[in-house]
Amino acid sequence: GEDVEQSLFLSVREGDSSVINCTYTDSSSTYLYWYKQEPGAGLQLLTYIFSNMDMKQDQRLTVLLNKKDKHLSLRIADTQTGDSAIYFCAEMGRDSSYKLIFGSGTRLLVRP
């Protein structure tokens, strides 16, 4: 079945790079996503990558996709305290319903 897994917690120092990892199971996923959830708020789309791409860069964010290993990562360069949040990896379900399957989320703590 469809399943998305992430590590639960990551702590980094301000200014360092953060790398959040995700593994997924559905090799037919066309899109993979990273969502950010700040405290007390809903989720917001951070970035996404199409399955025929290996990498996507957007300012401080770099997404790497390894389809062979079904591994997705999000790198945040020069991490700031405002980046402290929960980050969710998600894949689009294999049927035509356009629902997203989310991982358990990685809580990123940025230490000053």
Place this chain on the structure above:
Amino acid sequence: DAGITQSPRYKITETGRQVTLMCHQTWSHSYMFWYRQDLGHGLRLIYYSAAADITDKGEVPDGYVVSRSKTENFPLTLESATRSQTSVYFCASRGLAGDNTGELFFGEGSRLTVL
């Protein structure tokens, strides 16, 4: 205001009571979703709807009922609340199937406590 809104934001109820969580979006999005967020489980899909009068079960539908009589509203009802339904509930919507980015727009969540 434009967007997606949920109400109530916070609710405390007792076991066995009926509770309805409301979700309203102003974009006329076709798809709407209800997720619950629990520690260690991330977001799990409860129900979703592709259009008015079309709903379908997600991963964890037991104990929940939905309806979609109007495109903009997608209420979620717990017919007889149980403690295991204590959670944060998120409503989300997205545009037509041609929107291939798949972006979901989330409400701010409804935190439900069942005593």
